[in-house]
Amino acid sequence: MKLTVWTYEGPPHVGAIRVATAMKGLHYVLHAPQGDTYADLLFTMIERRDHRPPVTYTTFQARDLGSDTASLFRTACQDAYDRFEPEAIIVGASCTAELIQDDPGGLAETMGLPVPVIPLELPSYQRKEAFGADETFYRIVRALAQPCEKTARVSCNILGGTALGFRHRDDIAEITNLLYELGIEVNVCAPLGATPADIARMGAAHFNVLLYPETGETAARHLERAFDQPYTKTVPIGTNATRAFVEEVRALSGSTAPLDDRSLRQTWWTRSVDSTYLTGKRVFIFGDATHAMAMAKVARDEMGFEVAGLGCYNREFARPLRALAKEMGVEPLITDDYLEVERAIEAAQPEMILGTQMERHIGKRLGIPCAVISAPVHVQDFPARYSPVMGFEGANVLFDTLVHPLVMGLEEHLLHMFREDFEFHDAAGPSHHGGHAPKPVEAPATEEAPAATGEVVWLHDAERELKKIPFFVRGKARRNTETFAMGQGLTEISIDTLYEAKAHYAR
Amino acid sequence: MTEHLPPPPATGCRATPVLKERGQREVFCGLTGIIWLHRKMQDAFFLVVGSRTCAHLLQSAAGVMIFAEPRFATAILEESDLAGLNDAHAELDRTVSELLARRPDIRQLFLVGSCPSEVIKLDLARAAERLTVEHAPRVRVLNYSGSGIETTFTQGEDACLAAMVPVLPETQADELLVVGALPDVVEDQMLGLLDAMGIGPVRLLPARHVDADTAVGPNTRFALVQPFLGDTHAALTRRGATHIPAPFPFGEEGTTAWLAAVARAFGVDAETFARVTEAPRARARKAIAQAAETLRAKSVFFFPDSQLEIPLARFLARECGMEPIEVGSPYIHDALHGPDLDLLPAGPAISEGQDVDKQLDRCRAAAPDLTVCGLGLANPLEAEGLSTKWAIELVFTPVHFYEQAGDLAALFARSLKRRAILQAATT
Numbered sequence: 056m057k058l059t060v061w062t063y064e065g066p067p068h069v070g071a072i073r074v075a076t077a078m079k080g081l082h083y084v085l086h087a088p089q090g091d092t093y094a095d096l097l098f099t100m101i102e103r104r105d106h107r108p109p110v111t112y113t114t115f116q117a118r119d120l121g122s123d124t125a126s127l128f129r130t131a132c133q134d135a136y137d138r139f140e141p142e143a144i145i146v147g148a149s150c151t152a153e154l155i156q157d158d159p160g161g162l163a164e165t166m167g168l169p170v171p172v173i174p175l176e177l178p179s180y181q182r183k184e185a186f187g188a189d190e191t192f193y194r195i196v197r198a199l200a201q202p203c204e205k206t207a208r209v210s211c212n213i214l215g216g217t218a219l220g221f222r223h224r225d226d227i228a229e230i231t232n233l234l235y236e237l238g239i240e241v242n243v244c245a246p247l248g249a250t251p252a253d254i255a256r257m258g259a260a261h262f263n264v265l266l267y268p269e270t271g272e273t274a275a276r277h278l279e280r281a282f283d284q285p286y287t288k289t290v291p292i293g294t295n296a297t298r299a300f301v302e303e304v305r306a307l308s309g310s311t312a313p314l315d316d317r318s319l320r321q322t323w324w325t326r327s328v329d330s331t332y333l334t335g336k337r338v339f340i341f342g343d344a345t346h347a348m349a350m351a352k353v354a355r356d357e358m359g360f361e362v363a364g365l366g367c368y369n370r371e372f373a374r375p376l377r378a379l380a381k382e383m384g385v386e387p388l389i390t391d392d393y394l395e396v397e398r399a400i401e402a403a404q405p406e407m408i409l410g411t412q413m414e415r416h417i418g419k420r421l422g423i424p425c426a427v428i429s430a431p432v433h434v435q436d437f438p439a440r441y442s443p444v445m446g447f448e449g450a451n452v453l454f455d456t457l458v459h460p461l462v463m464g465l466e467e468h469l470l471h472m473f474r475e476d477f478e479f480h481d482a483a484g485p486s487h488h489g490g491h492a493p494k495p496v497e498a499p500a501t502e503e504a505p506a507a508t509g510e511v512v513w514l515h516d517a518e519r520e521l522k523k524i525p526f527f528v529r530g531k532a533r534r535n536t537e538t539f540a541m542g543q544g545l546t547e548i549s550i551d552t553l554y555e556a557k558a559h560y561a562r
Numbered sequence: 563m564t565e566h567l568p569p570p571p572a573t574g575c576r577a578t579p580v581l582k583e584r585g586q587r588e589v590f591c592g593l594t595g596i597i598w599l600h601r602k603m604q605d606a607f608f609l610v611v612g613s614r615t616c617a618h619l620l621q622s623a624a625g626v627m628i629f630a631e632p633r634f635a636t637a638i639l640e641e642s643d644l645a646g647l648n649d650a651h652a653e654l655d656r657t658v659s660e661l662l663a664r665r666p667d668i669r670q671l672f673l674v675g676s677c678p679s680e681v682i683k684l685d686l687a688r689a690a691e692r693l694t695v696e697h698a699p700r701v702r703v704l705n706y707s708g709s710g711i712e713t714t715f716t717q718g719e720d721a722c723l724a725a726m727v728p729v730l731p732e733t734q735a736d737e738l739l740v741v742g743a744l745p746d747v748v749e750d751q752m753l754g755l756l757d758a759m760g761i762g763p764v765r766l767l768p769a770r771h772v773d774a775d776t777a778v779g780p781n782t783r784f785a786l787v788q789p790f791l792g793d794t795h796a797a798l799t800r801r802g803a804t805h806i807p808a809p810f811p812f813g814e815e816g817t818t819a820w821l822a823a824v825a826r827a828f829g830v831d832a833e834t835f836a837r838v839t840e841a842p843r844a845r846a847r848k849a850i851a852q853a854a855e856t857l858r859a860k861s862v863f864f865f866p867d868s869q870l871e872i873p874l875a876r877f878l879a880r881e882c883g884m885e886p887i888e889v890g891s892p893y894i895h896d897a898l899h900g901p902d903l904d905l906l907p908a909g910p911a912i913s914e915g916q917d918v919d920k921q922l923d924r925c926r927a928a929a930p931d932l933t934v935c936g937l938g939l940a941n942p943l944e945a946e947g948l949s950t951k952w953a954i955e956l957v958f959t960p961v962h963f964y965e966q967a968g969d970l971a972a973l974f975a976r977s978l979k980r981r982a983i984l985q986a987a988t989t
């Protein structure tokens with residue numbers, strides 16, 4: 056039993072729904088109780104989809120248990136076929152149906168439906184959403200992809216895009232365009248946008264572009280084995296990774312077409328003198344492993360930030376993340392416990408968080424600005440405008456995304472210079488945010504009297520001096536000073552202690 | 563004392579044959595009630611014993627709300643818990659201790675059953691008894707089921723309140739008990755009105771804190787403010803309390819009729835009743851009139867969702883001039899919904915349960931001006947050209963009693979107004 060407040064991933068059948076919803080002409084018959092239909096709102100509300108997900112939930116009730124849940128499943132399956140006439144059907148069980156062991160796959164197979172029926176085995180009590188998506192996509196590909204002749208011109212498939220993915224729609228458009236410039240056609244993009252008939256002809260591609268390892272890697276491996284299609288290993292997030300990706304694609308395709316990178320502005324934007332204030336900003340990065348690792352590299356190598364923490368919620372991809380964290384000199388945080396992430400962020404006192412919707416909320420609580428860089432995300436992270444995070448335009452978007460939450464350079468200086476101006480103060484937040492700036496939540500005690508934190512006591516003057524420090528660095532200053540004081544064996548913190556600590560930690 | 567009300571219709575809907583549907587449903591399960599119950603009961607914690615799906619449901623339903631550490635969580639069952647029930651009980655005890663250690667402010671703990679815990683027959687009643695003993699006197703532990711195989715959406719609140727009834731202290735007092743969770747501001751308005759009529763003390767279920775003086779006994783008379791409390795109604799009746807049947811307090815008419823039923827039961831004279839209600843009634847009528855301009859003569863179609871559908875259809879038909887085409891409700895209880903059905907003019911189809919695809923066919927064929935439906939259906943129907951109002955907002959917004967009557971009408975009007983604005987701008 057695991058005590059859980061918020062979760063980063065849903066159950067595995069939600070992953071299967073993400074695949075089914077991404078595709079066309081496919082229907083999912085899910086043996087599940089009525090409450091599980093909440094999953095529809097993830098797509099219709101959060102992603103603003105204008106169609107219901109292609110899912111039939113059997114919605115069995117307590118009174119059906121033990122008697123006729125199996126026939127309920129058969130009826131639902133037949134009705135779904137008659138009404139929606141899909142090209143193929145996937146069938147499976149949610150967590151509750153797994154316990155009643157009706158075997159949806161076996162039931163559906165005996166029905167003699169005139170279309171392929173693909174059974175899914177998704178262990179609800181062991182695995183999670185990304186696994187569900189990855190496994191479902193693999194099962195579909197394995198069942199439907201046929202051996203076929205390679206296309207005359209060099210072509211590839213794009214793998215891993217799903218419904219409810221972070222920026223999948225725009226990433227795929229961006230990378231499709233990049234491949235086109237390299238003279239490579241996209242044979243099939245799947246699951247996002249593909250029909251079962253499209254899946255059948257995936258073997259015609261010369262190689263695969265794997266954009267989302269979390270949801271496409273097992274299929275990519277299968278295609279490599281079955282149709283001799285190698286797949287790309289670099290995820291093109293950031294300028295450096297995009298260039299490396301292009302080299303990888305050139306090697307796989309033999310393309311020598313020149314690449315027009317005139318639309319890439321990020322490299323100049325980061326070098327322009329205005330950006331010097333970004334140097335050494337301490338960022339904490341958490342998300343799915345692929346996005347977290349890519350963002351860590353962008354943060355360090357392309358933005359000049361310091362990576363103060365790095366982690367992911369999907370254990371399946373922990374190994375490469377651990378290696379990267381080690382290289383960056385930080386402790387890797389592999390957990391799906393939101394409270395643990397919150398504690399780690401609080402301890403690290405970063406100046407900015409790059410995370411999921413959960414970290415945005417953590418940031419709000421702690422008064423630390425946050426940019427969202429990974430699923431799971433809320434409705435506001437499905438923008439109307441074109442905003443990929445992959446390719447050259449993605450690098451531009453990332454520059455904006457990573458800079459926007461911060462107080463700008465000159466404003467930051469002014470805040471340091473005139474600390475007690477009643478109209479121009481840090482609690483108002485960055486002035487380009489209007490009323491939406493993060494507001495720090497400080498313990499009321501620290502506002503009033505000298506407060507004891509741990510064993511050291513802040514003297515009144517020191518406490519007042521501390522408050523003159525803008526909030527976006529105040530937490531760090533408080534922590535550093537306390538650590539410093541304890542290291543010196545002090546029990547009180549005076550103004551002198553504060554500045555001695557500042558000198559001690561000067562970077 | 564109801565002389566200002568328009569007469570009831572010659573034929574109401576109480577005798578209308580109900581279309582009973584059994585097919586695929588598109589509704590939440592009872593766990594969803596935790597989202598508002600945990601805010602209402604400030605010293606209570608809700609621990610769902612369920613799967614990752616249950617945790618994800620709560621998160622998705624609460625996703626747009628306050629994100630601090632809430633007073634609910636899920637004990638997610640893992641493979642090892644399914645292997646042996648004894649171990650599962652031990653694990654539950656450990657989890658509860660861990661939780662209570664972290665939240666010393668918690669005085670009542672609800673163990674909430676889910677589909678998986680029901681199917682593996684994890685006996686949460688036994689666990690609640692054991693844990694009550696273990697954590698007495700600081701924490702009282704109760705249990706109820708919010709599972710999707712047994713409860714639909716708002717029935718979760720019903721199950722929760724019904725679980726509290728047996729442990730309420732016994733009283734002989736002739737008191738009014740108002741049953742159903744209301745937003746605090748609305749509850750205070752209601753108490754103000756009752757107090758002005760000289761009715762009091764008024765007891766509340768649920769109370770905001772565990773040590774409130776809510777008690778029940780043979781002289782208790784209770785009024786429901788939510789139309790989904792069938793089991794709680796039965797549990798209170800078993801404790802000897804008497805139900806005051808009334809339409810639900812939505813809109814000016816519903817609120818007046820509800821108050822009148824209570825006033826009659828407690829012998830309030832007509833003059834006092836008129837003096838107390840006159841001003842807020844006039845205000846409510848005025849507020850409704852504005853939104854009703856948009857709603858008048860428009861047709862409305864209700865998908866089953868919260869069991870609020872019948873009283874709301876009555877409100878929209880009688881106070882806003884709308885024409886209901888179909889009124890779907892997950893469940894219909896005559897004892898609870900009868901008074902509202904009497905007032906709802908005959909005409910609309912009344913349906914209970916759901917077969918969502920067939921109902922969508924009926925809805926499309928009827929092409930209503932406004933469709934009230936769940937979050938999974940709203941955007942797809944909008945994309946097909948229908949105006950929709952998502953039903954969950956009606957549960958999460960203060961809509962009861964006089965001062966909210968205008969807001970309630972406006973919630974429905976806003977969808978239509980918005981469409982009109984956007985259309986005007988593009989033509």
Ligand code: SF4
Nearest residue numbers: 090591616676677710
């Ligand atoms: S329907 Fe059952 S399994 Fe699904 S979320 Fe509700 S209680 Fe959990």
